Amino acid sequence: MDFFSNLQLAFSVIFQPDNLLFCFIGCLIGTLVGVLPGLGPVATISLLLPSTFHINPVSAIIMLGGIYYGAMYGGSITSILVNIPGEAASVVTCLDGYQMARQGRAGPALGISAFGSFIAGTLATVLIMMIAPPLARFALEFGPPEYFALMFLGLTVLTYLASGSMVKALMMACVGIFLGTVGTDTISGIERFTYRSYTLMDGIGLIPVIMGLFGISEVLFNIEEASKQEIYQTRLSNLMPTLRDWKDSIFSIMRGTFVGFFLGILPGGGAVIASFASYAVEKKFSKHPERFGSGAIEGVAGPEAANNAASQGAFIPLLTLGIPANVVMAILLGALLIHNIKVGPLLIKDHPSLFWGVLGSMYVGNAMLLILNVPLIGIWVKILKIPYPILFPLILLFCLIGVYSVNNNIYEVVIMILFGVVGYLMKKFAYEGAPLILAFVLSPLLENALRQSLIMSDGDFFIFFSRPISLLLIMAALFLLILPLLPGLRRRRQGGDLD
Amino acid sequence: MKRQDWTSSLVWLGFAVLICTESLRLPLGSLREPGPGFLPLLVGVILAALSIISFVQARVGSSADRKGPWDASKRWKNLLWVLFSLLAYALALETLGFLLATFLLLVFLFRFGMEPQRWAWAIAGSAIASLCCYAVFELWLRTQLPGGILGF
Numbered sequence: 251m252d253f254f255s256n257l258q259l260a261f262s263v264i265f266q267p268d269n270l271l272f273c274f275i276g277c278l279i280g281t282l283v284g285v286l287p288g289l290g291p292v293a294t295i296s297l298l299l300p301s302t303f304h305i306n307p308v309s310a311i312i313m314l315g316g317i318y319y320g321a322m323y324g325g326s327i328t329s330i331l332v333n334i335p336g337e338a339a340s341v342v343t344c345l346d347g348y349q350m351a352r353q354g355r356a357g358p359a360l361g362i363s364a365f366g367s368f369i370a371g372t373l374a375t376v377l378i379m380m381i382a383p384p385l386a387r388f389a390l391e392f393g394p395p396e397y398f399a400l401m402f403l404g405l406t407v408l409t410y411l412a413s414g415s416m417v418k419a420l421m422m423a424c425v426g427i428f429l430g431t432v433g434t435d436t437i438s439g440i441e442r443f444t445y446r447s448y449t450l451m452d453g454i455g456l457i458p459v460i461m462g463l464f465g466i467s468e469v470l471f472n473i474e475e476a477s478k479q480e481i482y483q484t485r486l487s488n489l490m491p492t493l494r495d496w497k498d499s500i501f502s503i504m505r506g507t508f509v510g511f512f513l514g515i516l517p518g519g520g521a522v523i524a525s526f527a528s529y530a531v532e533k534k535f536s537k538h539p540e541r542f543g544s545g546a547i548e549g550v551a552g553p554e555a556a557n558n559a560a561s562q563g564a565f566i567p568l569l570t571l572g573i574p575a576n577v578v579m580a581i582l583l584g585a586l587l588i589h590n591i592k593v594g595p596l597l598i599k600d601h602p603s604l605f606w607g608v609l610g611s612m613y614v615g616n617a618m619l620l621i622l623n624v625p626l627i628g629i630w631v632k633i634l635k636i637p638y639p640i641l642f643p644l645i646l647l648f649c650l651i652g653v654y655s656v657n658n659n660i661y662e663v664v665i666m667i668l669f670g671v672v673g674y675l676m677k678k679f680a681y682e683g684a685p686l687i688l689a690f691v692l693s694p695l696l697e698n699a700l701r702q703s704l705i706m707s708d709g710d711f712f713i714f715f716s717r718p719i720s721l722l723l724i725m726a727a728l729f730l731l732i733l734p735l736l737p738g739l740r741r742r743r744q745g746g747d748l749d
Numbered sequence: 750m751k752r753q754d755w756t757s758s759l760v761w762l763g764f765a766v767l768i769c770t771e772s773l774r775l776p777l778g779s780l781r782e783p784g785p786g787f788l789p790l791l792v793g794v795i796l797a798a799l800s801i802i803s804f805v806q807a808r809v810g811s812s813a814d815r816k817g818p819w820d821a822s823k824r825w826k827n828l829l830w831v832l833f834s835l836l837a838y839a840l841a842l843e844t845l846g847f848l849l850a851t852f853l854l855l856v857f858l859f860r861f862g863m864e865p866q867r868w869a870w871a872i873a874g875s876a877i878a879s880l881c882c883y884a885v886f887e888l889w890l891r892t893q894l895p896g897g898i899l900g901f
Contacts, residue, residue, distance in 0.1 A: 421761055428789055473863055700783070701788075
């Protein structure tokens with residue numbers, strides 16, 4: 251199959267009416283949660299996960315994917331207008347976007363972020379189409395040691411990139427792996443840490459844990475912290491960037507796309523890192539770096555392109571290797587497993603309509619988002635004005651229904667509330683949730699790969715170092731673990747966050 | 750580093766010890782054929798080591814105590830109310846039924862969650878929201894929500 255017949259398959263899947271509908275719903279909800287601060291794509295996707303059990307897996311993944319990249323579009327709206335990032339990947343957009351809005355240029359800022367995201371999203375989709383199939387063929391040669399090494403690297407990258415202390419992030423990864431071992435052991439059939447609880451026999455559910463850590467805890471945190479927000483009063487008259495704006499930002503968009511895409515593929519990377527990296531790159535490339543922070547349009551265009559390209563690049567490791575690059579992909583992996591789809595290098599071959607359909611939906615989804623965002627911006631601004639005291643009971647209710655409806659099991663609701671409290675305390679004490687969730691999802695895969703590797707090698711840990719690919723991956727991971735210990739780099743890493 | 754780091758690292762150390770002792774009750778297997786207790790024990794040991802590192806880092810680092818985690822919390826009472834109502838909802842859901850339980854939860858949250866909304870608003874809003882959820886989840890998505898004492 252060549253590029254064009256694949257493209258044809260992609261479009262034939264996405265233009266089926268129900269897929270088109272679910273793609274639209276996904277983009278719409280994605281923009282909505284991107285706009286609403288305090289409800290990110292992670293919580294929303296886990297919230298809607300149960301409702302996708304009844305639809306076919308292709309539509310389900312198309313919709314959930316749409317939420318993810320839709321949120322990237324929506325998040326920029328709040329960053330620019332209110333100086334509050336709708337979700338983490340839009341934090342950088344605040345820096346110059348809000349300044350542009352204050353200078354009366356909210357329109358072009360919103361416009362360029364929508365167009366930039368569109369261009370990046372479309373280019374990223376083409377890149378996925380070219381890279382994914384050969385990568386999947388390459389991955390066919392992976393055995394358990396390579397898989398173990400790859401997952402180990404993914405977890406290490408995520409903890410390395412964590413914003414706070416790396417030790418704490420590693421601790422969270424350990425807790426996640428442990429939580430993943432609860433339940434019946436798949437190899438021996440022995441129950442672990444279940445204490446005869448019927449609910450725990452199948453393991454701790456992914457959905458209660460995620461909704462607790464990211465949904466409930468977020469609400470608890472906001473109840474305490476939320477302050478009155480003020481929307482920048484501005485008339486949004488002209489959304490179209492001028493020719494000069496285009497000239498200033500088109501190369502930023504291109505650079506942002508490539509930076510974002512490759513950081514997105516990297517396990518543990520993702521949209522947040524990509525947007526920060528792109529901002530740094532733009533500042534380096536600019537002839538007037540001093541303008542950054544006071545309304546430079548490149549500072550909006552680059553990161554916005556990057557976070558979108560990254561959110562699409564992140565699909566590559568999931569769809570070719572079966573390894574999620576970030577938390578959202580981890581939830582999508584959960585969704586695929588629930589639909590009994592075997593994820594791994596064979597996915598493209600076994601489920602071509604799923605793989606190409608999801609890619610096709612990205613082309614179409616990006617176009618839909620452009621339409622949703624540019625002419626309909628007024629509606630989103632209105633939604634921004636819903637006060638949090640009215641919003642939060644509804645968010646809590648969705649979490650409760652969402653978790654209950656998975657198995658009609660009230661104890662899973664209790665588990666969710668418990669993890670809500672844990673997540674709240676983790677936020678208070680500056681522990682990150684992302685490494686925990688990624689480790690939790692990878693835990694069963696990681697354990698199988700580790701145990702199978704050791705069986706293969708007769709108990710010799712050297713197996714991870716004697717095979718070239720796994721050696722390379724393990725060395726990269728160890729390098730990242732040692733890096734923060736080097737004195738010169740430690741300070742740079744800590745100063746890396748944009749304060 | 751902050752004082753809160755050494756309290757929290759001690760809690761994690763305790764958790765790690767618990768993981769280790771509980772893992773030891775499972776068959777560990779051998780390196781040639783690792784059993785079900787192998788990975789949990791490994792992870793428990795690593796977690797314990799990391800907690801100790803974190804504890805030491807927190808003690809050694811300069812104790813320029815910034816604001817403790819609890820200082821800013823003026824709304825901690827609301828927080829407890831919200832938690833309490835969520836637990837109550839979970840426990841009462843199957844006896845009261847979805848519609849009634851949800852209605853009561855929402856009224857409570859609108860009224861006592863953050864800033865008290867007016868009674869009329871709280872009641873009307875809650876009624877509409879519960880009915881909408883019922884329509885979407887029970888009638889459209891066919892989620893099996895509990896009927897409870899109202900019987901539907």
